[in-house]
Amino acid sequence: MMWVEEIETLPRSGLESIQLKRLQALVHRMYDKVAPYRVKMDAVGVKPGDIRSLADLRKLPFTTKDDLRDNYPFGLFATPMDDVIRVHASSGTTGKSTVVGYTQADIDLWASVMARCLTMAGVTKGDMVHNAYGYGLFTGGLGAHYGIEALGATVIPMSGGNSKRQVTIMRDFGSTVLLSTPSYALNLADAMVDAGVRTEELKLRVGIHGAEPWSMNMREEVERKLGIRAVDIYGLSEIIGPGVAMECLHSERGMHILEDNFLPEIIDPDTLEPLPYGETGELVFTTLTKEAFPLIRYRTKDISRLFLEPCGCGRTLIRMEKVMGRTDDMLIIRGVNVFPSQVEHVLMGIDGVEPHYQIEVTRDGSLDVMSVLVEVSENIFSDEIKVLENLTKKIQAEIKDMLGVTCKVKLVEPRSIQRSEGKAQRVIDRRTI
């Protein structure tokens, strides 16, 4: 039972009435139990009783990463520590890590949303699920693990790393489903080639990849190299971990949000005004059902779009578009806004280029210089200089065409860019401001 039909196919009105009831209870609880949030509500003069409709959500103050940092580590927890049975943490690029907590009910909720996500990808209790998300403070490994067990499938708790062994186990145990970051999936594809294992020797059917942005072209690479169908999964520690939204096998684009638990909004990151469905902006979530670490209007910094068009799978849950960037990973190169995922999209559309790249930004005097390091395939690398030169020019021209920035392109040997076991590091910004 992990397709909760009565919830997932509800007409909007039915779903919204569930959301409203849960929201009202949440706001009361947060106001009573979480002092920093009460202070914020008082500052704007909102009382829990003011939330009479879902539209009243906009009256409530946002929560940001700074709020989490200011109350580090446990200051925003809404239950006594005695009731908290697990913590996770994610390390940000700067400063303190973000700490999140779970009660037993939260862990059960997490397992059930994750199991519902797996179901969207066609995973059933008959599957052998190879879980290569990192175990530990990162939410990926353990979050997926409990979901796989709740579904009744068999979990292989691999965690990341030791790719050679992963390939052997995948083959010997007959793994049918792979869970990993998209960059690590490609890493495993390389390891397969090294070990001389062909895709036909594996039983892999579907890959469930998330935790970092990946372009549609990258998806094709993963599908081709592993001989699988690859789908997107989205989540973040603050909201629960993996299991917030998931692409089903019918969705041409976008992921279903489990909005009976996670209420989404899109806002304009500058004016902070909510945007209508269909418009692109910053994704904001309110957790409707969590106990230990609920959040109201948490600004994710992820850029997406919400849309209600019906999906072939029959679910009425709203969908969010693939996250291709964050408000804080946008590079400004000589005044032009550049997202790493746009560079990836260009690269993956060019023959002879491998899906491994890094963007380095430096400053020459007062001028930003963007260099793209990209691996080329073995046969191209050993080809004549002329071929390499032409490829360099082609990449430069296509990036200029698509993004409007001139960049340096450096073709590097196969396997020379550092491989990730979890999230790939795509950008090295060496500018000092």
Ligand code: DLL
């Ligand atoms: O990455 C949770 C997760 C684990 C999701 C495994 C999916 C699979 P954090 O480490 O807190 O949590 O990082 C959350 O990663 O705000 C996004 O910027 C990014 N992210 C997560 N999933 C996707 C995705 C986990 N499918 C942050 N596409 C989020 C693009 C994603 N970015």
